[in-house]
Amino acid sequence: MERNLPSPCVVILVGPGAAGKSSWAAERFQADLIVSSDRLRALVGAGEDDLAASADAFRLLEEVVRQRVGRRLTTVIDTLGLDGERRRGWLALAKEHGLPCVAxxxxxxxxxxRRxxxxxVKRIPADVLTNQLKTWTAVKKELPQEGYDEILTPGAIRVVPEAFVGADLAARRQEEAPTGLKFGLQLSSYTHKGGRKTTGEWIRQLATRAEAAGFDSVYVMDHFRQIPQVGRAWDDFLESWTTLGYLAACTERVRIGTLVTGITYRNVAHLGKIAATLDVLSGGRAVCGLGLAWFEAEHKAYGWDFPSVSNRYAVLEDALQLLPALWGPGxxxxxxxxxxxxxxxxxxRPLQEPLPILVGGSGERTLKLAARYADAANVFGDATNVRQKAELLQQQAKVFDRxxxxxxxxxxxxxxxxxxDVTEKVDRLRPRNQDPARYAASVNAGTIQDQIGRFRELAEAGAGEVMLSLPDLDDDLTPLDTFAEVISAFR
Incomplete structure (x- = not known):
């Protein structure tokens, strides 16, 4: 079974010469992560076997390790690792910067x-190797006392974002005892190679492909210009409820909604009419997402007032009561x-009774409003955060007898x-000046099995539906087909 290590971390290889350390590391880690004493000896001397350059090579190695760990970069130290003082120094450095360290x-x-x-071609002198083997006999007894997070054998190991450290075990649980989970696709960008003349056709193909892949819902962000977390203000960005009307005509099964409508952007009664119309025209598939609205720059750009947080909460609480009244009889x-x-x-009136309201936001006050008035609440974060929010949400629901x-x-x-494939996508999509590991963590980059495990953990934490934005959706829609394999594991 493959062992996942959290990114970033420090990995210290320990063993005698010819034990297979360098070959093993090269097979499992990108070259940029490996700091090799042999390679540094070649850099400062006449070659990897230039023993006269060893002292300079190790001084350089110590500096490279110090710089990398100080920047919180995964670092694989490929030396004999038989020098206890050096090992313990690397371990202390890792702890100083809060990085897990394994041997x-x-x-x-x-x-x-010996074989x-x-x-x-260039052998280690026999007496030198004999001394290394004797030293190793003593070192392997010392390792358990030195304080590493783990001491591993050289099996299948990967360094992955924190979200996937337990993914293998979780994926196995999903295979052995499947649990259900709904999946929603969020459209957060409308930039594609074809440009605005083909945007309508691109969205139609995307929506039908998502439906075929098994997604249960398609959501759009409710903004009027692209948000800085995703792109530039002048990137093409479609109005949300108009887009949902188009999606209603392009699809047959998926639920469609906003994730989420800013409460300041429209007259709330008018919003109720818009949502009811969408529900009727979609055959009862609308979801009305509501949120506090946070993008102050967008309000200023369009000439809208941006009320205080307390005033926006007052509007949100009223809206959560007004919308069901609008959608009811009389x-x-x-x-x-x-x-x-x-x-x-x-x-x-809407076809759904009730038309579901989803409140977006992870704050305690927002979750209390969702528990009192809404049908769903949307949050960010890992399984630990989801579990905490789920417990709070259900506690509050009991308070209001819901x-x-x-x-x-x-x-x-x-x-x-x-x-x-994951590595190639990360290298292609990441900003030029961003560390690949940090980008991978920010977009939860993982294999199909990684994702199955991550979503199983989220389901176990209390999530009933997961929404995802795929950062590599442009004219190539194959990521939807790839993700279909994740969805099928929960059916």
């Missing part, structure tokens, strides 16, 4: 080391804290068919 012990039989050495007036609607006539509220989770998700 990989190469307990290769002495006879095998491999005889087959080398035309009774609504008088809230800040909203006043004399006549709540809204026909045709049934359990669905918790949903949103994340950016980059999926590859295998580890090599």
């Amino acid at each position: 990989v012990a190469f307990d290769t039989p002495a006879a095998e080391c 491999r050495n005889r087959e080398r 035309n009774k007036p609504f008088h809230g804290k800040v909203l006043d609607v004399p006549d709540t006539t809204c026909y045709p 049934p359990p509220i669905t918790l949903t989770q949103l994340s950016t998700t980059l999926v590859g068919k295998d580890h090599q």
Whole structure:
């Protein structure tokens, strides 16, 4: 079974010469992660076997390790690792910078080391190798006392984002005892190679492909210009509810909604009419997402007021009560804290009874409002955060004598068919000046099996639906087909 190590971390290889350390490291780690004493000897001397350059090579190695660990970069130290003082120094450096540190012990039989050495073009002198083997016998007894996070054998090891450290075991649980989970696709960008003339066709193909892949829902962000977390203000960006109307005509099964509508952007009664219309035209598939609205620059750009947080909360709480009144029978007036609607006539009424309301936001005050009035709440974060929010949400639902509220989770998700595919995608998509490991963590870059494990953990933490934004969706829609394999594991 493959062992996942958290990124970033420090990996110290320990063992005698010809034990297989360098070959093993080269097979499992990108070359940029490996700091090799042999390679540094070649850099400062006449070659890897220039023993006269050893002292300079090790001084350089210590500096490279110090710089890398100080920048919190995964560092694989490829030396004999038999010098206890050096090992303990690397371990202390890792702890100083808050990085996990593991030792990989190469307990290769002495006879095998000697056999491999005889087959080398440039052999380790026999007496030198004998001394290394004797030293290793003592070192392998010392390692457990030195304080590493783990001491591993040289098996299948990967360094992965923190979200995937337990993914293998979780994926196995999903295979042995499957659990259900709904999947939503969030459209967060409309930039594609074809340009705006083909945007309509591109969205149609994307939506039908997502439906075929098994997604349960398609969501759009409710903004009027691209947000800085995703792109530039002048990138093409479509109005949300108009886009949902188009999606309703392009699809047959998936639910469609906003993730989430900013409460300041529209007259709330008018929003209720828009959502009801979408529900009727989509055959009862609309989801009305609501949020506090946070993008102040967008408000200023469009000339809208940006009320205080407390005022926006007051509007949100009123909206959570007004919308169901609009969607219900009759035309009774609504008088809230800040909203006043004399006549709540809204026909045709939505087909869904009730039309589901999803509240976006992870704050305690937001979750309390969701527990009291909404059908679902959407949060960010890992399984630990989801579990905490789920517990709070359900506790509050009991306070208001309501049934359990669905918790949903949103994340950016980059999926590859295998580890090599993931690595290639990270290298292609990451900003030029960003560390690949940090980018991989920010987009949850992992294999199909990694993602199955991550989403199993989220389901176990209390998520009933996961929404994801795929950062590699442009004119190539194959990421949807790849993700279909993740979805199928939960069906």
